[in-house]
Amino acid sequence: MVFEVLAYDFMQRALLSGATIAVLCSVVGIFLVLRRFSLFGDALAHSSFGGVALGLLMGLYPLWMAYVISIISAVLITRIREKYDVSGDAAIAVLLSSGIAVGLVIIGLSGGFSVDIFSFLFGSILLVSVDDTILILAMTGAILLVILALFRQILYTTFDEKQAKVSGIRVERITYLLVFMAGLTVVTAIQLVGVLLISALFVIPNVTAMMLGRGFQGTVILSIGISVSTVISGIFLSYVLNIAPAGSIVVLAICVLGATMAAKSAGLLARR
């Protein structure tokens, strides 16, 4: 029976942290997608790979270093976009490659590491410790609280910066706050799907939900629902088939998206 595995502590931790990360990525991701920042998560993840390598080199806990580098990169991309009028995708492309490149150079120079780089690249949700789980829960709780408290401001700024500004919202601050939270989210989510598949969590459930929902709240709830259910079933599937969870999660998410698209083209979901 598949459900027997629920008795294992590691499985309980994996499901709990996986579902939590799914919620977090959906909520942060929808604002990024709507700002045409879909690849932002990828860029931060790639640069935090450099952070992981740096942490290993310096003998620090790699994830902490990844958090630092991810936040610095998030703020840097935003600053470059604003100051030099570089388009978002170009700024992201630069960071995307430099993170991995720096990481590889560091790894090369230090003669390789015994720690499994593979788990950073593709996630290691089945290996999360109790401490990791607590960190994931606390981080998610804190970020969601901030988003809830500033919900209208964040949504308004995302919808139309100019009008938000006239309404007295400090749009620059809101933007920096959002990318800061995205920086935290990315590193937290690396444990679930790894550096290479982060964008999938940010983007796929939200794109799917945007096809189905009408209003904003409804869309967010749908996206969370899709994300949590694909993560949970993906983790189960990975256990049953003995494959990497990141793979099964993302493949499932893509299947849901594909099914939604197909249903839509077939006219099953009438435009309301």
Added chain:
Amino acid sequence: MPRPIEVSNLSVGYAGVQALENVSFGVDQGEFLGIIGPNGAGKSTLFACMLGLNTQYTGTVRVFGQNIHRSKGPLKKIGYVPQMMHFERNFPVTVREVIQLGMWHGVQEERVDEVMRELWIHELADRRIGELSGGQQQRVFIAKAMVNDPKMLILDEPVTGVDQASMSLFYGILKDLNSNHGITIMWSSHDLDAIKMMSSHVACLNRTLYFHGAAKEFFADEKLAQIMCQCTDPSECMEHNPGIAEPPPIRNEAS
């Protein structure tokens, strides 16, 4: 009660381009002021200065008696509809949610329904904003600007891409807001006939202010109005139009 808008010696320069030069004028309570001028005349720039979106200017801009460089408070009395709505077409928000975005704390939820009824969009309340036609979206953004009961509305070229029927409805609504609700309106448009039909006052802008005064006066000479609206350099235009002897005096009520 201080005047809604009081601009004096306003100059704005973007890197290399002088967008506005020494513009001075005022808007009285209840006025319906139409701003005309060719593309690049500085109309949107002027609005940006009045709304605190552009702070890189010299001169002073007073909104309801307060210098908005110091306090953004008076902006609460203004409803603003920007020239171009650049939101994602598939942005998942309903008409109702868009209007709620503009709401100040303390404004009652019933006001949203009320304002939607006033603008004939109550039947669209639960539709996605991106699915609406240009004219319908326009009305949603006016509803959004109206939800806080502003004393003044600023609309930057509000009828671009709106069909004739929606336009008439739209003009009717503006007229009603101005004459029956006493809302001061300032708007820009390239449509001279509409400006003539709607506005009590006209300002003709092209980097500097060429004319500011009553609409009747401005439209007394149709040809002049045509030229002022279309030429990039009015004094040059005068030369090619011997019918007009000299450029009109720059009228300036504020200074």
